[in-house]
Amino acid sequence: MTQQVFARIAGTGSYLPEKVLTNADLAKIVDTSDEWIATRTGIRERHIAADGQTTGDLAYHAAVRAMEAAGVQASELDLIVLGTTTPDLIFPSTACLVQNRLGANGCPAFDVNAACCGFVYALTIADKFIRSGAARTVLVIGAETLTRMVDWTDRTTCVLFGDGAGAVVLKADTETGILSTHMHADGSKKELLWGPVGVSVGFKPDEPNCGVKIHMSGNDVFKHAVKALDSVVEETLEHNGLDRHDIDWLIPHQANLRIIEATAKRLDMPMDRVIVTVDKHGNTSSGSVPLALDEAVRAGRVQRGQLVLLEAFGGGFTWGSALLRY
Template identity: 55%
Template structure:
């Protein structure tokens, strides 16, 4: 039976030039390279330059994804930007990127699911394409988390960085089997009871300020592995595959201990896990497309590979997407 699949045509990424190392942070707060590395696996992260915005990073990643796909930018009729750090309260940062790409038709909007944003955005674009609401989509995850960090809080400022990644999806006809290219299965979840564990203490309606990121790190870690494996097992059931069938596991790059524990619980071999947390830190919605682009460009992810994406973020939100490259 023929079905419509959202097939990946290309990907791209962008990082700020400034590198902030653990040693640099040790001069700013009471921490050390050893302390950060042991607890998170992070060695360095990128920080946006003054005046460099989420739209700037998202646009560069989008342009590289468009070039990688080899398409005419004018054929894009959907832009979904996942971000928790938009340029403005409104309009959507996706609209700014749309304008800078020279597009005047189609639809562009932001999606807010924090670190799970890219999985939520990919799932949203997949639904648009499958239902004939668009033919070609640009999905972006872009963040400037450095702008919402409390640089005196050593428990959070060491974790996050800035960056962007993007992917082009196109509606194509598949055979309806797991061998099809494109998005094969998705599962999303949210549970607002956990808001206080990871949130920003500001907003237009509540404080009229941007606010700073606040996190109960031990609580987040306690829930993360179980929630992640829950949605991944649901995706495996949907697609009728197992961990052994996965070629590449590309998780949200929050913490190496969470990544390793999740892979072990799922039975995914260590050599199949793509990890860039050491060089990027946690870039929220940008972390999965950044890691994906690294793995594609260095030749690990190849056409026909079965790729598993997974993330968990504030809210809590969490989700997984299975796609064949």
């Protein structure tokens, strides 16, 4: 009988740019206030990448820290999967650029674009590679420089986003690890949250709503996000034959405190069992879940053997979850 193989998180890492932009700083450049932003989003500050600092730079530093925590050398990596919607270049992939800096040349490396759900999608792919036996050690990264897409004159969106990266090293294990992952998408809702510029679509400066900027219908996104996350959490619990009270920690995508609180309420989970970093990081898209996970692990909150639920929702729409025994 073939022994079951799990993908266990062997190490976590994260990286945030040095520059911090507070709500008070934003109030100097757009019509807003700390109270207005904090009340509606829970965000107090966010990190901004320096001039010349790329998504790949943030991803590299997060990867190094995760590999150090896991005790893994670059030569041991069988695969690198990087979730991002703000790649350094059109090609090659940011994963290939990071791979080269790590000195891990030779193993497969590619990007996944699922917006804010990019890390969960990337983690799912890595999990499948390990379960199938195609890989034993995988580096998974979520990294963004989303502030490069922000319209700093639009107070409804510019207050939300920040830059950052998180990473995990997965290793094959016969005892514990990722129990299940669940992914979904609905492209019919794309115009509620999107960046309507691309290579094939082109750039037409004489048309309205053009430019590499984030366009979002906040109220509609909120409603869809809460419903989708509620559904994927129920799907995850049912798939694993678990009750919501079995979950030790919820680590959600850090988009908006109200969405996080709504998800926790539906799980009947007290907020002291929910990892929240949105106040310090803002919405870092693909970087938010691994950033929050790394912070919780290094603070000693998430302990080995505990049941952890990761979930995210992003433009596309995309949404998904991962349940793991840390």
